[in-house]
Amino acid sequence: MYNDDLYDMFSKITPDSSLKNKITDRIEGREMKKSTVKHTSGAVILAAAITAVLATTAFAMTPTGQETICSIIAYFQNDHATEMTSMEQLAKYNKEIGKSCSKDGITLTLDNVAADDNFIHVFYTVKSDGKPFYDGSDPKATLYSDIVNMRANIQCVIDGKLAGFGTNHNTRDGYFADNYTYKAAEKYNIASLQIPDSFKIELFGEVNESDEKESSEAFHKLYRDKYSEITDEDKAGIWYLSADIDKSKVKVESVTREINTKLPWTGSIVEKAVFSPFGNQLVVATETDNEGVYPFSVGGFALYDENDICLDLLNTDLCGVGNDGSAKNALEFLKADKDTKQLKFVPVKINEVGDCGVTENKIGQYPIVYKINNYGSVVVTDVRISDGQIAIDYYCDGFILYDPGFQLLDDNGNNAEPGGKLGCVLYTDVHYDTNSYTARYVYDKIDKNGNRVPPDESVSAESLKKSFTTLGVYNQSYIELDFDNTVTVNLK
Numbered sequence: 001m002y003n004d005d006l007y008d009m010f011s012k013i014t015p016d017s018s019l020k021n022k023i024t025d026r027i028e029g030r031e032m033k034k035s036t037v038k039h040t041s042g043a044v045i046l047a048a049a050i051t052a053v054l055a056t057t058a059f060a061m062t063p064t065g066q067e068t069i070c071s072i073i074a075y076f077q078n079d080h081a082t083e084m085t086s087m088e089q090l091a092k093y094n095k096e097i098g099k100s101c102s103k104d105g106i107t108l109t110l111d112n113v114a115a116d117d118n119f120i121h122v123f124y125t126v127k128s129d130g131k132p133f134y135d136g137s138d139p140k141a142t143l144y145s146d147i148v149n150m151r152a153n154i155q156c157v158i159d160g161k162l163a164g165f166g167t168n169h170n171t172r173d174g175y176f177a178d179n180y181t182y183k184a185a186e187k188y189n190i191a192s193l194q195i196p197d198s199f200k201i202e203l204f205g206e207v208n209e210s211d212e213k214e215s216s217e218a219f220h221k222l223y224r225d226k227y228s229e230i231t232d233e234d235k236a237g238i239w240y241l242s243a244d245i246d247k248s249k250v251k252v253e254s255v256t257r258e259i260n261t262k263l264p265w266t267g268s269i270v271e272k273a274v275f276s277p278f279g280n281q282l283v284v285a286t287e288t289d290n291e292g293v294y295p296f297s298v299g300g301f302a303l304y305d306e307n308d309i310c311l312d313l314l315n316t317d318l319c320g321v322g323n324d325g326s327a328k329n330a331l332e333f334l335k336a337d338k339d340t341k342q343l344k345f346v347p348v349k350i351n352e353v354g355d356c357g358v359t360e361n362k363i364g365q366y367p368i369v370y371k372i373n374n375y376g377s378v379v380v381t382d383v384r385i386s387d388g389q390i391a392i393d394y395y396c397d398g399f400i401l402y403d404p405g406f407q408l409l410d411d412n413g414n415n416a417e418p419g420g421k422l423g424c425v426l427y428t429d430v431h432y433d434t435n436s437y438t439a440r441y442v443y444d445k446i447d448k449n450g451n452r453v454p455p456d457e458s459v460s461a462e463s464l465k466k467s468f469t470t471l472g473v474y475n476q477s478y479i480e481l482d483f484d485n486t487v488t489v490n491l492k
Helices: 002-008 017-029 063-072 087-093 217-223 232-236 461-467
Strands: 094-103 106-115 119-128 152-158 171-178 181-189 198-207 239-246 255-263 268-276 279-286 301-305 328-333 342-350 358-362 368-371 376-386 389-398 406-409 424-431 436-443 470-474 479-481 487-490
Touching: 087 094, 087 106, 094 239, 106 198, 106 239, 119 152, 119 198, 152 181, 152 217, 198 217, 217 232, 255 342, 255 487, 358 368, 358 406, 376 461, 376 470
Parallel strands: none
Antiparallel strands: 094 106, 106 119, 119 181, 152 198, 171 181, 198 239, 255 268, 268 279, 279 328, 301 342, 342 479, 342 487, 358 470, 368 376, 376 389, 389 436, 406 470, 424 436
């Protein structure tokens, strides 16, 4: 079904409240220093980088500050919530909306919107006014899943366009707060779009009780890029909410630098860099390729600033090539801000001869430093084990290509992941305030019929602690950075 395909376009990230508290405790317990931390990870969280944690203001550093953040955006008042952007910035630059509409025994509420020149965050709540529509089995299930009695399809429209289409690096997250209530957060990447300071956010919603049910007229027009033909009568037949948003207040904290520089070895052009409270991004376009070969690769360069600090390029999804063989993507990077004076694009070469082996260390004493190539190290700051989950907190010092490749092993070198090699899912979470990461191996075993296998004693915290004793990281000595052919762009 169309909305299932749309949902799959978005990446997942998940939070960890206990780790958030750990970082808060460490910040309050001593003065932390800034440290160089580099990474090319896919999704990110707050990791306990013991000497690399720095919050920019007291507002984000104290329990009182955290409560204030949560009270501003109610989405974060649950342990299942995702910290997808700096919570301090979300608290500072969000607009409380609070508009609701009811239909078919369900109420849709647009809670908050937070927007800058890189991202627009939309928070909403779906609540059943009568019977429960969720069976209580998986709080991270979606509104489209089979455990929901009345599956809801909700789409966001930004400035008259279906949000998330034609752009990469969009994120949707949600959870069931209880059997009657679903809360969602959607983060849309707008760096490559021309969104005015004042624009309209709209939510379109309908119930799809089966895959065979036809979409409403409003959705038919929306999906066919005929937004201008949607009438008030069409909107009356669905859940519909709208709000006028003004991001001009955030504009003073945002800087866009036009670059328009070609990177010859990637076949791409870096059009601009956008620095804003909710993140930093490069907008990169491919050149037209008549043979239909997609020439751009996120791993094609390492990114440094004027102080030769390697900036973290996040390993996110990418838009595919259009009919003309071209594409445009926004690449998010960390450890920079609007005062960054220079960007250096360094070609990455892959040597045929190089060590792809694994460096292993026993867990328990931290930090553990893995020097995996000539340009960077993975620094593991903690390993946390709970029922059905192993979480590895780390940061990267220098250049690491893509995400670090971890191996979870027992004393005999056997795989120790929860549920085995094919029995778990790897999530990589990012915390933007600390430039640190957590790789979470979460039990998710499926039988041959596609049904989830309930966890047993073998994935209890006690069992996992006994089996998982050694952590390995794949080496990347086959990487060579070609500094002689660096392309330097001055931003000031």
